[in-house]
Amino acid sequence: MGRCVLTEHGEDHVRERAMSRAATIKDVARRAGVGVATVSRVLSGSGPVSPATRDRVLAAARELEYRPSALGRGLKTRRTGTLGLVVPDVTDPFCAELAAGVLECARTFGENVLLDAAHDDPEREAEIVDRLVEQRVDGIIAVSAGEGTAWEAAMRAGVPVVFADRAPAGPPQAPTVLADDAAGVRAAVEYLVGLGHRRIGFLGTTAADTGVREETFRATLAERGLAVREELLVRARPQRDSAFAAAAGLLQSRPDMTAVLAATHLLGEAAVLVARELDLRIPADLSVVMVDDVPWAELCDPPLTAVARPGRRIGYQACEVLLRDPARRDRSRPVVLAAELVIRGSCSPPAGLSGGTARSARTR
Amino acid sequence: MGRCVLTEHGEDHVRERAMSRAATIKDVARRAGVGVATVSRVLSGSGPVSPATRDRVLAAARELEYRPSALGRGLKTRRTGTLGLVVPDVTDPFCAELAAGVLECARTFGENVLLDAAHDDPEREAEIVDRLVEQRVDGIIAVSAGEGTAWEAAMRAGVPVVFADRAPAGPPQAPTVLADDAAGVRAAVEYLVGLGHRRIGFLGTTAADTGVREETFRATLAERGLAVREELLVRARPQRDSAFAAAAGLLQSRPDMTAVLAATHLLGEAAVLVARELDLRIPADLSVVMVDDVPWAELCDPPLTAVARPGRRIGYQACEVLLRDPARRDRSRPVVLAAELVIRGSCSPPAGLSGGTARSARTR
DNA sequence: CCTCGGTGTGGAATCGTTTCCAATACGCTC
């Protein structure tokens, strides 16, 4: 038939593609000599089909390289097989880990994931949600920054929402999956206090998400009979430069502080870098604990003690809550996943206790 | 009208949502007393509409909280406003950075991004591509692991593909955006040689993507008149444990090696950790350079000298190539973005030259 | 011989948009 039998198949494809566009179910039906309904039945595995017809349809589909269109299907079935994931920032290791969890779980359900980053901007977040609704996603998983209004709109539009890692303050009633930040911070503070620290600093953010961390910090100190010294609590905006400024301010002006708890890995990074700049040795001059056990914690010298929050599992579970058993989704309180204090080398008893050298915080 | 004027609006919404499902263009048309065509014209801004009608339609749309369905629109226009992004692993800082670039650019074009991770598994990659084609994405950006066959299928199906960061070996002819790995590695090797190093190790991977790095490593050594010593070249699989094993093997068995180039940040991490374990001081006993300037490079002690590859810009550009001017996309050679050697504190002249202390590589 | 209950099968409606095309009305010019 063709001049070159070996490449005939390939030529076929090229010609078909080049001329008409992608094959539709109608093309398959025609080629197999059956009706579209039958093709649909074969491909979706529903309804009775005789083995002979099935084979013909399957063959036709293969020959045409037929791929059902998610658009056509979604229009009819009202499901897109896609869900939305909104995070503050993909390059944040914690968010990335969470996203990996979502991806992993979504995959087991055969769902796709539409990702976007809101950069802690409520307005941008609202716009993203709008677009996700427009895409008719089957659900949204959100590490939310803004207030609830955007999410309320989504839920009104019939799109289920699950919050991950951060519980929004506002009214939107939606299932939530969180890390047990309180327990983590409590463990960290108690660890420091147990080592003998009395003047412990706190680096937090103005964003809502470190709120419980700060509260727990205060509460634990109080429980242990230690006064909370307001001048040791500093808050930064969630940007890198702001974190630095905050850390610099705290470390420079409080020479009697012997330990610091960074409520965020960005703040932990800032603390480490500023300490190095100020020639403060960790842990001899300053003990450091950080929330979020990002990969570099172990690479630091000394390796950083940190509160490990299970980002991947949070993402996985959030996705599971969203997709499994949507009926039971609405009632039920937040899922809380354990956080764990990973003790490494960045904390020691304070200088006075251990007999270490007096600290030298020269401001060059 | 309502018993409580203040909440009437809200009740309206609830009732409408609870009963019927989301408003369609037909609902808007009816409410505004116009035809669907007119609504479409108003909302998409095409065609002439009288100001009065426009206002009525806009009002109706607002009252109904109407959101056009991307499904219906996509079916008709053959564009989904969504593109696919396939990376090896979202939690990898470089991939995350690249993804952020894609997100950023896609946003300026009003496109959504469907993300998935192939985990360096060609089979999985093929499956992902299949799903993206089924979703009828407008294009795919790929940091590909597998051979070209999956990508060929996508392109046959009419989905444009752009490769980012890695050029696939196979036949699939598609635009590509790369970092100038060769220049980066060359700069790194020359830097080490310039410092006086003669016995330089290389940690690479079995994956194809470090191929040019190894070649350039060899070539640069040769140019500088240095023999390439095969026993100093080690390759690991792209998993963490394999990287460790490779680093351990190299550092332990080659006590005369004075510097090492890690072709990957995972390998750099392994090198640093193994060196610490072996009580090798960096840079006194061993100089270390790594490809990919991940955030922790600066946090290391000493901070790591690294080849910075512009992940974000690669992603941004890949997306731009995909979306802007699709005609000119096909011809034209790969876009190559500069990589830069960022010199920090992990390299110094070898011990023999600088008069440093003799190294003590005890294997405890 | 005639119903009856299945089994396969195809036609046609439907999902929510865009867009072509025809129809209407309006303001001019001649």
Added chain:
DNA sequence: GAGCGTATTGGAAACGATTCCACACCGAGG
């Protein structure tokens, strides 16, 4: 006042799937 271009507008046909419903066929039971 007729003719005509132009500004608006609505109806209807796609787009590509699923699915309801009707129909044909066939062996069994009355």
